[in-house]
Amino acid sequence: MKPEKSRPLHLRPKRTAHALLRLVQVTDCHLYANPGRCLAGLNTLDTFDAILDLVKTEFGSSDIILATGDLVHDASPLGYTRMRSRFEKLNLPVRCLPGNHDVPEVMSQYLNQGKVRTLEAVQLHNWVIIMLDSTVPGREGGHLNSRQLEILEQNLAQNPDCHALICLHHHPLPIGSAWMDRMALDNPVSFFQIIDRFPQVRAILCGHIHQEYEDMRHQVRILGAPSTCIQFTPLFEQFNLDRLPPGLRWLELEQDGTISTGIKRLSAMPTKLDISVAGY
Ligand SMILES: [Fe+2]
Numbered sequence: 163m164k165p166e167k168s169r170p171l172h173l174r175p176k177r178t179a180h181a182l183l184r185l186v187q188v189t190d191c192h193l194y195a196n197p198g199r200c201l202a203g204l205n206t207l208d209t210f211d212a213i214l215d216l217v218k219t220e221f222g223s224s225d226i227i228l229a230t231g232d233l234v235h236d237a238s239p240l241g242y243t244r245m246r247s248r249f250e251k252l253n254l255p256v257r258c259l260p261g262n263h264d265v266p267e268v269m270s271q272y273l274n275q276g277k278v279r280t281l282e283a284v285q286l287h288n289w290v291i292i293m294l295d296s297t298v299p300g301r302e303g304g305h306l307n308s309r310q311l312e313i314l315e316q317n318l319a320q321n322p323d324c325h326a327l328i329c330l331h332h333h334p335l336p337i338g339s340a341w342m343d344r345m346a347l348d349n350p351v352s353f354f355q356i357i358d359r360f361p362q363v364r365a366i367l368c369g370h371i372h373q374e375y376e377d378m379r380h381q382v383r384i385l386g387a388p389s390t391c392i393q394f395t396p397l398f399e400q401f402n403l404d405r406l407p408p409g410l411r412w413l414e415l416e417q418d419g420t421i422s423t424g425i426k427r428l429s430a431m432p433t434k435l436d437i438s439v440a441g442y
Pocket residue numbers: 190231232261370371372
């Protein structure tokens with residue numbers, strides 16, 4: 163890929179009184195080719211649909227949707243095609259990046275169409291949103307290769323007057339769950355060395371951890387979100403399913419760089435969750 167490819171696409175945000183940007187993060191949807199398939203007893207297509215209904219009813223005026231990986235559990239063309247058709251019905255711009263269960267090439271072939279784009283930076287008002295691929299073929303853990311680090315650096319260098327939100331699948335710092343931290347980003351030093359040179363970075367948004375999470379490193383917020391299907395119990399040494407309902411993260415980005423954010427979940431836990439499963 164040529165360096166110019168990493169330039170952010172300019173989108174015209176909806177008119178708001180003071181240039182507030184509204185974003186929704188949906189993550190770890192784990193769809194399958196077979197729409198009847200379940201993960202730990204939950205039909206992941208049903209819970210994804212329920213979350214998209216929540217987006218429509220409560221966040222329909224959002225400027226963009228961010229989908230931060232593990233979008234299709236079996237990386238099937240059918241799973242990505244089904245996801246794209248659902249996203250298209252929202253009629254909102256969507257930016258997607260891959261997780262360890264995705265195959266980036268298949269994902270971009272079947273998701274990348276119309277308002278749904280994969281791994282494309284975007285500029286909205288005075289914010290730039292940078293989408294990175296932290297996946298490594300055949301591995302659950304994450305790594306940002308030299309090309310991804312270059313994309314990060316270029317987008318920050320080219321947009322010195324924009325606040326920056328950086329999105330990737332894998333969490334860049336430990337979250338206090340040993341099993342999950344074994345599959346975190348494995349080169350956070352290289353990642354943060356770049357970030358530390360650009361004071362306009364406001365937040366890092368990740369998927370992967372299937373739980374609400376917030377941390378702070380220097381002046382940069384690190385945010386994680388619930389999955390649209392199964393949830394992992396925070397601070398557990400081993401895999402453990404939480405009984406919280408599926409959810410999403412909403413964000414409001416102000417012109418001065420301030421971020422308001424929170425979690426919204428389905429009002430009730432879908433029935434049939436099998437809490438006894440030992441992994442996913
Ligand atoms: Fe996941």
